[in-house]
Structure formats: C-alpha cells, structure tokens
Amino acid sequence: MTNYQFKIEKIIDQIKSKEAKVVGLQFPEGLKIYATDLAREIEEQTDTLVLISGDPCYGACDLSDKEMEGLADLLIHFGHTPLPIDQKIPTIFIEANYQLESMKILKEALQHLDGKKKIGLVTTTQHLHLLEDAEHLLEENGKIVIMRAGTGTLKGQVLGCNFSSVQDLPVDAFLYLGSGNFHPLGIKLSTKKTVIIADPYLNQVRNIDEFADKILRIRFARITRASEAERFGILISSKEGQSRWELAKTLKKMISKEGKEAYLILLDEINPPSLMPFMNLDAFVVTACPRIAVDDSKMYDKPILTPQELEIVLGVRDWENYEMDEIKY
Template identity: 40%
Template sequence: MSQRSEGDLTNTGMSLKHDREWDYELDRIVEAVEERDAEKVGLQFPEGLKRRAPAVADDLRELTDGVRYLISGQPCYGACDLDTYLMRRCDVFVHFGHSPMKESDKIIYVPLFSNVDPFPIMEDSLEELADPDDDPDVGLVTTAQHMNLFEEMYDWLEERGFEVHTRRGDDRLTHEGQVLGCNYASADIDADQVLYVGGGKFHPLGLAMEHPEKNVVIADPVNNVVTIADTEKFLKQRYGAVHRAMDADTFGVILCTKIGQGRFDTAEGIVEENENAHLITMDEVTPDRLRNFDFDAFVNTGCPRITTDDGPRFHKPMLTPGEYEIAVGNEPLEDLEFDTFHGTW
C-alpha cells in the first residue's frame, strides 16, 4: 500500500476536461450514478492523486444534475484503505488508483495503470534469470499498476524460451499474477525463480520472505534498475525489534479499524492470553500517535507495512503478531517470517 507519484499513471475511457493526461472512467461513474439515482457520491484518491480530486469532482458535476460529490481526505494507500465513514453516507463510493478488493454494489474501483514501458528493463533482467536452456521455469508477478500489460509480459518471456508460471492467489487478489503489499500467494508456483515487474522494494522483499526458496529478480521500470531481493538487512532489523521486546512487560495491541486491515480475532487472542496486553483501536497508526501510550512494546495487527516500513521510527519496539509470539517465548526465533494477509475481508 505504498504512496505513488501520479506522474506514471494513466487509464482508458472518458478523459477529464481539466486534465487530458488522465482518465478516471467518468463514463462508468456517471452511468452508475444515473442507474442508482444517486444524490451523494464519495470520491477517494490515493495520496499522490489527491490534488486531482477537485478537477474530477468539477467534471462529474457538469455531467450530472443535482448530485453532490464529497472528497475523502483520509489517508489512502491501498484497496483495503476505504473511508468507511464517507462510504456509509453516500449512495455511490468511488475508489481511485487500486484494483477491486471488496465487492459491493455501492463501491466503484477505478484502477490507474502505469504508462512506463516495462520491456527494456525486462530485457536487462535476463542477465539475472537462469538461461531458459538450463532452467526454463520462471514465475511472473506484478502490482496493480502494471497489470494492464501482464499478458504482454507473459508472452514476452515465452518468446524468449521461458515456461511462465502464474496463479491468481486468494480472494484478496483481483488478477492473475498480482501481488499486494500484504499478500504474495500469486508467487506460490512451481518455479525456483520469480520475476517481479514493478517499483519499490517492499513487494519483492515480502515476496522473498514469504517464499525464501525462490530467487526473486526485480525489474523496476519506474527507476530503471534490476536488482535481486535481499532479505538480510530486513531480517537484522526485525531480529533487533524482537530482541528488544523480549524484555517488555506491557504490550499495546493495535487493532486497525480500516475495513480491509482489521484482524480482530488475532488482536483479541493476544489480549486474552496476556493480562499485561491492552487493545488499542486506531485508524491511522503513526509514531506520533503512539508516543502518548506508555507501553514497553506494541503489536501491530493491521497492515504489515506499518511494522516493516516505519518500524524503526516508533519509540518502542513494533512487532507483527508472529514476532510477538517469538518475543514472549511461544515460538522459536528461527520461525520469524513476513507478516501477510490471506483470504477474504
């Protein structure tokens, strides 16, 4: 659920009058508004696209009569990050920038795709993949931003002699070969090497942690670099947090109230088993908001990126549920693994 620049996103369909570079499928939104006789429509944008919100609302107002368009100001980093307060108060709710995760008659997902050409960097990635004459099997995964070219990527690899393996994963994943920052089930394929096409390090790092038996090659078309996912630095950081938490007497267990991130059973189970653990409900988990709580350590049951990306910024150790079990002695240290979400909401 990473923040993205709007500079490398595009889409297809009706274009914004005020923004010809972008297309937010206004025709589909207008059709839904008219079909449902909607009076209030909520619009939610990821962080890098919030500046586009007024132009989208202006164009929609011109295309529909008597409809109020309300813009969500809540932080948004993924399809699981819905503004439920606004959604409950609208007849139609439009979420821009991510693939569908929660099916609903009220919610419209408008995915935005990258316009960066991935094939030059995929060509460079061949140097890190095994020669297809020696090992033809390769898994292919990508993020929602590049999913519009997934079939072409698949064909491109096949044309170079590879036998490409893909799967859809579980119910949190919309597309064949798609990975999320919290779910890498699509890489559970019969191949010893996986090509990840996409930006950032978080997704391939999680993939490498979830599937340590595989060689994960990163072809990043945004930054135009090819690298190998290296978990060593990440593991040292996580081992350090677990060791510091082994001396903790009190734990704050965070239950994220965002619709796609709440693991109530996990959070409640920890609190029920540990009399020195207390449940804290939060929508947005930040170091500043936790600084007012005087716990020795925290357990995050929400988005794994809170722990892995921002963990060092918290004033006390921030653990995943699995790391907590290790810190209190319920599991051995060698069982440390990446925190992932599986299944439906």
C-alpha cells in the same frame, strides 16, 4: 499528461445509471494529485456534487465508505481491486492502470534471470493489464511463465498483506513488475526464492536480496529489544478491512500466559502521535496493516512487532521460521 488510465467514460456511465447526486472519490497517496482534475471533469459531465476523501488511503482494506455514508450516494475508489468485505455505500473500483511506454525494462530484467527457466510473474493492481504482454516477452526468450490467483487476489497479483498467489508456486525465480520494495520483500520471505524487480518508475532492475537482508537485521534488533518487554500494547484497527479482533484477543492470552501484561488498543490511524499516551508500555504488536511494523518501524521509539514476531519474542516460534504477516480474507 498522466500515465494512468482512470476510465472516466466508465465512471460517468455508472454515475448516470445509478442517478447519483453526490459522488465520493477516494485515492491512494500517489494518485491524490489527480483528484481535483477528475472531480472537475465529473461535475462538468454530470449533474452531481463530488466529495473527495482527503484522508490517507492504504488499499481496498481502507475504504472511506463508512465516513461517506449518509453523505455520498456512490463511492469511486481508485487504484485497487475489491476485497471480500462489506461496503456501507455502493462502491466502484477503478484500477487506474499504469501505461508502460515500452517493455525495455523487462528486457533488461531478463539479464538477471540467466539460468532461471520457470519464472513466476507477479505485480500489483496498477500493472495487471501488462501481465499478458510481459508473459509473451518472457516466453519468446525461452522462459516458462507460471502465474496463478491467490485467496482474494487475481492471477499474478500480490497485495502488501497477501502473498497467497506466489506461495508454493513451482518456479525458479520471481519477476516483480512494479515500484517499491515491500511487495518483493513479502514475496522473498514467503517463498525463499530469487526475486527480481523491474521498476518502470525508476527505470531500474534490482535484486531484492540486499534489501531483504537489511530489513531482517532491523527486525531481529526489534525482536531482541522486545524480548525484555513486560507490558505490551496490542493495536487493533477500526478499519473493516484491517480489523483482526479475534487475533488480538488470542495474542493477549498468549502474552498473559507468559506472566506479562497486555492491553488492547483500538485505533483508526496507527502512527507515532496516536501512541504517545501509551509510552508507559514497553512494546506494541500490530494486528492491522502488516506494513506498519516493517515499513514504519524507524518512526517509533518503542519496538513495533507483527504477530509472528511476537511469537518469536515469546519463544513460540523460532527465528529461522520468520515469515511476513498476512491478512487472510
């Protein structure tokens, strides 16, 4: 039995109304285990053939519409809300809401918010439906809850590459409902405010400060090492939702202005094997998903920088003005 709602009735209705003959299914990594069950259910209830995308999926920025064009009539993308990017085939987004068994984790989080009156409540796509109940619980305990939509995000929603919903929010602290550390890290670095995580998967409440300090030390070491680099590779994603071609060209000019070499490299998947042919370069700058440089840095032998970190290397930005990279949609 799963804690996720896949809205199978809605999916079946959409397939029938669009008279789709071949339906593509795409899932983020954590939801792929449900792919074959959903495919079987769809094929049993409709006269369609289901095609499952087995490639990695990092978000709504990483649709398999291009790969399925000419194969599928309709793409069902699970786990994310749509971004303002063009789609090659009709695409339906299913949030795959996570069902929280109780609000106990939020009640525990309140103990970490003593002395904090105005609370920014934030989460990711899978938990957006829980925000209203969470807001009521916080207000019943004397908190003032402040939420807003961002550029390309819904009210109270953050993405791994978009923290516009929390920037300049007049709050004393943030309460993040969800798993992992990357999103809370982005909130912390974007706002410099206290960030408390209520993690329903680990059934754990924690402050992001210790993790943020650890990551900043790692990033400082990468920047320091890259300051000696003379030859840079600028990595550009072929994924439409992650492609920042104009930024890549700007970074190349910035590097060349300092008398260093820069090479533009286009990739669909950015990982250690894909960079092996370019190990004659000293460092790389990622213009694709910001998580590649921060989350995966230990996987690479050479420094992998964000565009803002390159600015620090080149003396264009001070370390004290460090900030997370974001993709503006």
